[in-house]
Amino acid sequence: MVFSKRIGIDLGTANVLVYVKGRGIVIKEPSVVAVSTKDGSIKAVGAEARDMLGRTPETIEVVRPMKDGVIADYVITEEMLRHFIGKAAGRFSLGGPEVMVCVPGGVTTVEMRAVRDAALNAGAKHAWLIREPLAAALGAGIPVSAPSGNMVIDIGGGTTEVAVISLNGIVVGNSVRLGGNHIDEEIMNYMKRSYGLIIGDRTAEEIKIEIGSAVPLPEEEKKTMNVKGRDQVTGLPRTVTVTSDEITEAIAEPLDSIVNAVLVVLEETPPELMSDIIDKGMVLAGGGALLRGMDKLLAERTGIPCCIAENPLDCVAIGTGMALEHLDVLRDSLIED
Numbered sequence: 001m002v003f004s005k006r007i008g009i010d011l012g013t014a015n016v017l018v019y020v021k022g023r024g025i026v027i028k029e030p031s032v033v034a035v036s037t038k039d040g041s042i043k044a045v046g047a048e049a050r051d052m053l054g055r056t057p058e059t060i061e062v063v064r065p066m067k068d069g070v071i072a073d074y075v076i077t078e079e080m081l082r083h084f085i086g087k088a089a090g091r092f093s094l095g096g097p098e099v100m101v102c103v104p105g106g107v108t109t110v111e112m113r114a115v116r117d118a119a120l121n122a123g124a125k126h127a128w129l130i131r132e133p134l135a136a137a138l139g140a141g142i143p144v145s146a147p148s149g150n151m152v153i154d155i156g157g158g159t160t161e162v163a164v165i166s167l168n169g170i171v172v173g174n175s176v177r178l179g180g181n182h183i184d185e186e187i188m189n190y191m192k193r194s195y196g197l198i199i200g201d202r203t204a205e206e207i208k209i210e211i212g213s214a215v216p217l218p219e220e221e222k223k224t225m226n227v228k229g230r231d232q233v234t235g236l237p238r239t240v241t242v243t244s245d246e247i248t249e250a251i252a253e254p255l256d257s258i259v260n261a262v263l264v265v266l267e268e269t270p271p272e273l274m275s276d277i278i279d280k281g282m283v284l285a286g287g288g289a290l291l292r293g294m295d296k297l298l299a300e301r302t303g304i305p306c307c308i309a310e311n312p313l314d315c316v317a318i319g320t321g322m323a324l325e326h327l328d329v330l331r332d333s334l335i336e337d
């Protein structure tokens with residue numbers, strides 16, 4: 001008997017991850033597509049397309065079809081999904097694979113339909129959707145089926161998802177269109193404002209990862225970094241040295257909004273579940289969980305202990321795969337085709 005393949009997809013603003021049962025994460029590539037400006041044909045997808053960024057002739061445009069956690073370009077997203085599903089399922093898959101795609105907790109019904117249709121048009125036999133915080137919680141190994149409150153905060157590239165989960169469902173949730181990309185933007189703004197230096201988003205991300213911190217670092221851990229950019233006035237290359245403290249200040253605003261999104265959920269959490277969360281703490285997932293001191297900032301501002309999931313960048317993809325194995329119990333929490 002031939003089983004169709006089961007594939008879990010984390011369709012992220014920054015990265016697409018594909019999980020196949022028994023093989024783990026088989027694809028991890030940036031959500032970037034290179035398109036011909038002449039006829040709209042797809043020239044490259046994923047890492048290959050990302051490498052073309054800023055290096056294309058007029059005939060090719062490199063786009064990110066997902067923006068702020070939702071589909072910004074439906075046609076290109078579908079092509080991107082088709083490419084990744086084909087790559088993961090291989091040519092032996094009969095009748096197309098069964099696919100679980102995760103969507104941000106705050107997407108509208110129209111947006112959900114668009115993702116589901118994109119998966120079906122891209123060759124899936126069945127397509128289920130799972131809300132991102134639930135997938136993140138599953139992937140982080142949180143016992144979501146227990147009658148007990150679990151809080152998960154998933155900070156991605158374009159969105160932050162906060163949810164309290166109990167009995168396989170989201171009891172209270174909040175989704176804000178704010179994530180790592182906005183933190184990078186604040187770093188770009190800061191460099192321009194304070195030093196008249198123009199930097200690109202990849203440099204801003206490097207600064208964030210190398211010396212960024214959500215809270216001021218202790219004296220012995222403070223860092224500096226030489227940043228290369230273009231002088232705003234002369235247009236010539238220039239290097240400036242920035243400190244971790246400067247970056248902490250520069251990114252305070254978006255981090256504050258993330259903390260507020262968490263506080264809103266805590267305010268709405270029923271007392272019984274709140275008491276479970278105080279005992280167990282909150283779990284941080286998504287790439288933003290890796291920002292230095294993010295767990296500390298959240299713990300300080302909420303008074304609740306905070307820990308980082310084991311594989312914060314892979315949690316959601318692993319969770320989509322796990323959801324396919326537990327369709328029976330999760331069915332009520334999924335959106336089905």
Ligand SMILES: Nc1ncnc2c1ncn2[C@@H]1O[C@H](COP(=O)(O)OP(=O)(O)OP(=O)(O)O)[C@@H](O)[C@H]1O
Nearest residue numbers: 012013014015156157158159180286287288290291
């Ligand atoms: N070490 C790190 N420190 C700080 N931020 C990091 C680190 N590693 C990755 N990130 C950030 O994590 C973000 C990507 O996270 P992730 O892959 O979870 O997002 P996504 O799932 O693609 O986005 P979304 O959930 O919004 O659709 C990027 O903004 C990236 O800069």
